[in-house]
Amino acid sequence: MELKSLEDKVKKSQAILKEALERFSGHIALAWTGGKDSTTTLHLLKDLCGGQVPIPVLNIDTSVKFKEIYEFRDRVAQEWGLNLIIERNDEAIQEIDIAADKAECCFRLKAEVIARAITKYGWQALITGMRWDEHPDRAKDEYFLHMETPPHYRVQPILHFSELDIWSYIKSRHVPYCSLYQRGYRSLGCEPCTKTGIPGKAERAGRDQNKEEIMKRLRAMGYF
Amino acid sequence: MTSPQLPNIILVVMDTVGARRCSAYGHPRQTTPGLEAIAREGTLYRSCFASSAWTIPSHLSLFSGLYPSELGLEDKATRVPDIFHTLPEVLGLMGYHTVGISCNGLVGHQRGFDVFYEMDTPFFSEGYHRDKLDTKFIKEATDKELGRLWLFLKYIIQKQRFLFPIQNVLERLYKKHCIDLYFKTSGATRRSFKLAQYLINKYQGKQPLFLFLNLMETHWKYNPPPSYKNIIDISSEERQPLYQYDHQDFYIQAIPPEIMAKIYLLYEQSLYFLDEQLLDFYRILEVQGAKDNTLLVITSDHGEALGEHGLWGHIFGLYNEILQIPLVVKYPAGMAAPGESHRLAQLHDLFATILEVVDAPLPLPESSRSLLSAPREHAFAEHYQNIGLQAIKKQVPDYQPQPFMQPCRCVIDRDFFKLIEWADGRLELYDLNRDCEESRNLGSDPDLAPRVQSLRQVMLEKLGPFSENA
Numbered sequence: 306m307e308l309k310s311l312e313d314k315v316k317k318s319q320a321i322l323k324e325a326l327e328r329f330s331g332h333i334a335l336a337w338t339g340g341k342d343s344t345t346t347l348h349l350l351k352d353l354c355g356g357q358v359p360i361p362v363l364n365i366d367t368s369v370k371f372k373e374i375y376e377f378r379d380r381v382a383q384e385w386g387l388n389l390i391i392e393r394n395d396e397a398i399q400e401i402d403i404a405a406d407k408a409e410c411c412f413r414l415k416a417e418v419i420a421r422a423i424t425k426y427g428w429q430a431l432i433t434g435m436r437w438d439e440h441p442d443r444a445k446d447e448y449f450l451h452m453e454t455p456p457h458y459r460v461q462p463i464l465h466f467s468e469l470d471i472w473s474y475i476k477s478r479h480v481p482y483c484s485l486y487q488r489g490y491r492s493l494g495c496e497p498c499t500k501t502g503i504p505g506k507a508e509r510a511g512r513d514q515n516k517e518e519i520m521k522r523l524r525a526m527g528y529f
Numbered sequence: 530m531t532s533p534q535l536p537n538i539i540l541v542v543m544d545t546v547g548a549r550r551c552s553a554y555g556h557p558r559q560t561t562p563g564l565e566a567i568a569r570e571g572t573l574y575r576s577c578f579a580s581s582a583w584t585i586p587s588h589l590s591l592f593s594g595l596y597p598s599e600l601g602l603e604d605k606a607t608r609v610p611d612i613f614h615t616l617p618e619v620l621g622l623m624g625y626h627t628v629g630i631s632c633n634g635l636v637g638h639q640r641g642f643d644v645f646y647e648m649d650t651p652f653f654s655e656g657y658h659r660d661k662l663d664t665k666f667i668k669e670a671t672d673k674e675l676g677r678l679w680l681f682l683k684y685i686i687q688k689q690r691f692l693f694p695i696q697n698v699l700e701r702l703y704k705k706h707c708i709d710l711y712f713k714t715s716g717a718t719r720r721s722f723k724l725a726q727y728l729i730n731k732y733q734g735k736q737p738l739f740l741f742l743n744l745m746e747t748h749w750k751y752n753p754p755p756s757y758k759n760i761i762d763i764s765s766e767e768r769q770p771l772y773q774y775d776h777q778d779f780y781i782q783a784i785p786p787e788i789m790a791k792i793y794l795l796y797e798q799s800l801y802f803l804d805e806q807l808l809d810f811y812r813i814l815e816v817q818g819a820k821d822n823t824l825l826v827i828t829s830d831h832g833e834a835l836g837e838h839g840l841w842g843h844i845f846g847l848y849n850e851i852l853q854i855p856l857v858v859k860y861p862a863g864m865a866a867p868g869e870s871h872r873l874a875q876l877h878d879l880f881a882t883i884l885e886v887v888d889a890p891l892p893l894p895e896s897s898r899s900l901l902s903a904p905r906e907h908a909f910a911e912h913y914q915n916i917g918l919q920a921i922k923k924q925v926p927d928y929q930p931q932p933f934m935q936p937c938r939c940v941i942d943r944d945f946f947k948l949i950e951w952a953d954g955r956l957e958l959y960d961l962n963r964d965c966e967e968s969r970n971l972g973s974d975p976d977l978a979p980r981v982q983s984l985r986q987v988m989l990e991k992l993g994p995f996s997e998n999a
Contacts, residue, residue, distance in 0.1 A: 469622045472890035482892065489595045489613040489894040499612055 308465055311473050318346075319353045321448050321462040322432070326360070329430040329458070334361040334390070336419070339374040340493045341482055342434030344381070345471050346463050348480045350432070351385060358387055363422055363431070366393040367414040369403055369495045377483040384481075392422045404497035414495075423457050430458040436471070437464050535624065535737035535887055536861040537729065537823040539814075540879065542591075542741070543803055544584065544633050545748045545843060547832020548577070548853040549965075550800055558760060560800045563808030564827065564857055570867055571825070571859030574900070577874040578852050578941060579831045582843050582912040584635045587830035587876060588743075592616045592639050594880030594897030597911045598992050607637055614891065616880055617641030617739060623887050625739040626732055628655075630724055632717040632745040638662060642741075646724065648717040649708045650700050653724055660684075660693045712772075714745045715754045718803060722810045729819050746803035747833065749776060749842065751795040753802040760801055761794035771795070776842030777920040781928070793835040811859075821862035824886055826879060829854040837966070838933065844917025847910050847939045847949060848967050858900065861886070865901070872904035873943055907987055908941040938995065940988040948972075948984040950995060956981060 308314045325333060335350060335358070337343045351358050364378055382389040397413035404410050423431060437444050443464075450459040466474070468491075475482055485493055493499065548554040551561040553568055554575070580590040585607055586597035593600060593609045593616070600610060609615045617627040618641025629638065629645040638645040644658045652658075667680045685693060708717075721742055732738040746753070750772050755765055771792050774784055807827065814820045834840035834850045843851045856874060858865075864886070881897035898905040913936045921928050935952040945961035958972040958981055971977050 467622070469890065472892075476890040486892045487895045488599065489593055489896075491612060491614050 311470055311477070314463075314465055314470055315349065315474065317465060318349050318462040321460065322350050322353050325430055325432060325449070325458075325460040325462070326354075329428075329460075332427060332429040333432065333460070334363045334422075334426065334428050334430075335432040336363045336365070336434075337378075337389075338364070338434075338493070339370075339378045339381075339483055340434070341471050341475060341486065342436060342439075342463065342466075344434075344480060344482060345466070345474050346432060346434040347385075348474075348478060349462065352478070358385060360388070360432075361426065362387045362389050363419075364389060364391045365415050365418050365422075366391050367495050368393060368398050369414075369497055371483075371485060371493065371496050371499075373483055373485050374493055377481070381481055390422070390426070392418050394418050394421075404495070407498065420455055424455050428457060430460050432460040432462065434463055435459075435461045436466050436468070438467050537732075537738045537740070537819060538620065538625070538826075538883055538886075539725070539729075539738075539740045539823055540742070540826045540883075541807065541828070542588070542636075542743045543747060543800075543807075543827065543829045543855070544636075544743055544745050545831060545833045546800060546803075546829040546855060547850050548855045549850060550747075550797060550832070550835075551804075551855050553857070554855060556797075558797060560760070560797050561804040561855075563804040563811070564855065566808055567811050567825070567827065567859060568857045568867075568869075571857050572865055572868055572870055572900075574856040574858070574870045574872065574874045576871055576945065577828070577854050577856035577876065577878075578908045578910060579829070579854050579876045580910050582831050582845075582847055582851050582910070583914075583916065584633060584830055586911070586914070588636050590877040591830070591879060594877050594894040596877075596896050596909055596992065597913070599896060602914075607635065608639055611640070615639050615641045616883060617741070619884060619889055619891060620739045620887065623889055624737060625887075626736045627739045627741075628728055629741045629743075630721045631741075631743040632714065632721060633743045633748070636743045638665070646721075648721055649704050651703045651707075652696050652700060653720075653727075656690070657693065657696055660688070660690050661697070663688075664693075712750055712752055714748070714752055714799070715802060718744050718746050718806055722806055725810065726813055726817070729814070729817060733817065733819060743830075744803060744806075746799045746806075747796060749833075751792070751799040753795070753799040757798055757802045757805075760798040761791065763791060763795065768795070775920075776844055777917065777924065779841040780917075780921055780931070780934075781925055789836065789841070792841075796833065796835060820859075823859070824861055824864075824883065825859040826883075827855065827857045828876060828879070830876065840933065842917070844920070846933050847912050847937055849947075849961070849965060852910055852939070853965075858882075870900075872900075873906075873908050873941065873945075874898075874900060875905070875908050878905070904943065906943055907991070909938065909988065909991055911938040911992065912936060913938070938988065938992060940984050940991075942984060942987075946977075946980055946984065948981060948988065950985065950988065952995065956985070958984075 308317055335347060337347050394414055394417055401409060401413055435443055435446060446461055446464055448461055448464060452459055550556055551564055552559050553561045553564040579587050581587040581597050586602055589600055589609050590597055593613045617639055621627050621641045627641055627643045629642045632648045644655050645662060646658050664681060664684055667677050670680055671677055721744060725740055725742060771788060814823060831843050832851045832854060833843050837850045838848050840846060878898050878900055881893040881899040882901060884893055885899040885901050915936055918930055918934050937949055937951045939947055939949040941947045947959045947961055949957040956972045957970045958977060959967045960971060972981060
């Protein structure tokens with residue numbers, strides 16, 4: 306079916322979410338970064354389930370996200386009554402030089418933490434807010450994507466949303482979003498790799514370009 | 530609003546036009562009768578300020594809706610950092626065909642433009658300029674020359690653009706030997722409007738068009754066609770002695786006052802020529818039947834000091850001759866009644882305004898206030914990169930900088946009090962209502978001390994400590 310309108314896309318996403326909840330009942334969680342895409346996914350699920358999010362919500366705390374993201378996460382978690390599970394790799398935070406080696410940093414602070422959480426909680430599936438139009442590497446992704454390490458499914462219900470669809474959804478449903486978007490940000494990463502503000506003190510090309518280049522490898526490791 | 534209903538958006542930046550040079554803003558000579566005519570059918574904003582004193586930060590602010598310090602611009606940055614949205618990018622998402630036409634070498638392609646014409650080109654096909662864009666980033670893809678050549682050849686073969694390399698070589702030769710946009714401005718201005726006219730015709734009824742134009746007529750070296758002589762009658766030969774000077778020379782050597790007087794008048798003559806071209810273009814919009822469904826914006830990136838405060842050009846300071854810019858908006862039919870607005874406005878408010886006009890669902894940046902919503906409380910401007918002093922020191926390495934050569938920033942409130950903060954901590958306060966020439970610094974007036982404190986605090990909250998930016 307061709308998804309012409311936003312409402313068509315919402316229906317498609319919620320059908321995928323419904324199928325995922327049935328297939329992986331009791332063994333599924335939703336990964337929520339606090340960004341616009343995963344917040345939209347979370348809201349779609351909440352809307353589908355009559356205003357409650359019936360599954361655990363996983364938030365990966367790298368310890369170096371913007372304070373506005375932490376504030377947003379905690380506020381929404383409280384207002385929406387989320388079963389929020391915050392996981393972080395304290396060992397790695399102590400050991401590595403944050404953002405010095407982008408691949409290592411993302412792997413230790415994100416991919417490794419996701420993998421551990423999946424194993425720890427026995428989840429068979431993890432819902433994420435990926436979109437096809439985000440990155441060329443994501444263009445051929447499927448709604449249910451099997452991952453090897455550890456074995457589980459990635460459920461990607463908003464793959465067909467464009468960036469504009471996301472904002473149209475947020476606007477039409479009055480979904481809350483992080484205040485950084487009102488400061489012009491397009492996407493929210495960790496603070497050291499999403500630099501702006503002080504001329505001459507730091508590299509600031511937005512999301513780190515090297516990281517985009519190694520995205521493919523990181524995704525295979527479980528990073529989203 | 531669906532794509533076919535969206536209005537065309539034409540954003541014209543008259544590079545280096547200060548509001549006070551325009552008769553539309555009270556200049557005693559008739560420099561901008563065209564702008565006045567357009568303003569009668571649109572909205573003229575009396576109090577619009579740029580967010581910076583020069584081209585790059587000002588344009589990047591316009592394209593992002595953010596202040597220069599929010600963008601975190603490095604010295605050599607010419608593009609909006611990837612982490613922020615750009616105006617053409619958002620309009621592209623909304624279904625617009627986005628085209629840039631720039632006569633200024635410092636205003637290049639921004640993320641989101643489908644086609645970007647740098648006007649020092651002999652070729653005007655969209656295909657050629659799209660090829661230029663598509664191959665622009667090959668040099669960044671690899672350090673190896675052979676690798677770059679391979680990627681280039683691959684592009685040519687895959688896209689079957691066999692003429693492109695030949696055109697590209699010809700263009701390079703043309704740039705090197707035939708054109709200097711800082712000098713041959715009038716030809717570039719005419720070609721820009723002609724190209725705009727062609728594009729409007731081509732896309733009319735097919736796809737909404739976003740057209741950005743930067744015109745360099747009033748940028749030094751002011752060089753209007755000699756046939757335009759209602760303000761100053763000066764032949765091409767007589768102009769040559771003027772062109773030996775550049776802005777930095779004004780601070781290094783004593784340029785004879787009679788030379789400067791001619792230079793200043795030549796600026797106004799350039800403005801008059803540009804204004805006439807602009808009015809012709811506006812009339813063509815009407816003839817093409819495109820006027821009613823077009824949002825036409827005419828503005829500037831900054832002004833130009835012509836002797837005020839001991840300055841020439843726009844390399845030092847944030848005084849009003851540099852900061853206050855013209856802004857005339859002709860909204861699509863039925864959107865806003867014609868008239869004048871005295872609200873406090875800034876160049877980068879156009880980002881939010883345009884997003885509101887096209888009903889884009891994205892959050893508007895807090896720093897950009899739509900002209901169709903409540904007025905802003907404060908306007909800010911920043912000038913940290915000391916390009917002027919760098920240029921001077923290239924010629925005179927041991928040059929002792931003057932106080933006005935320091936980096937600075939300012940805030941203006943809704944009562945039109947303006948506080949300028951310099952890098953060495955000096956503060957200047959001006960009441961723009963009574964003293965728009967900024968001739969009387971009220972910074973030491975004890976009655977105004979609370980206002981100085983409050984403006985300083987507002988600036989600190991918005992822009993952070995000076996030392997972190999300069």
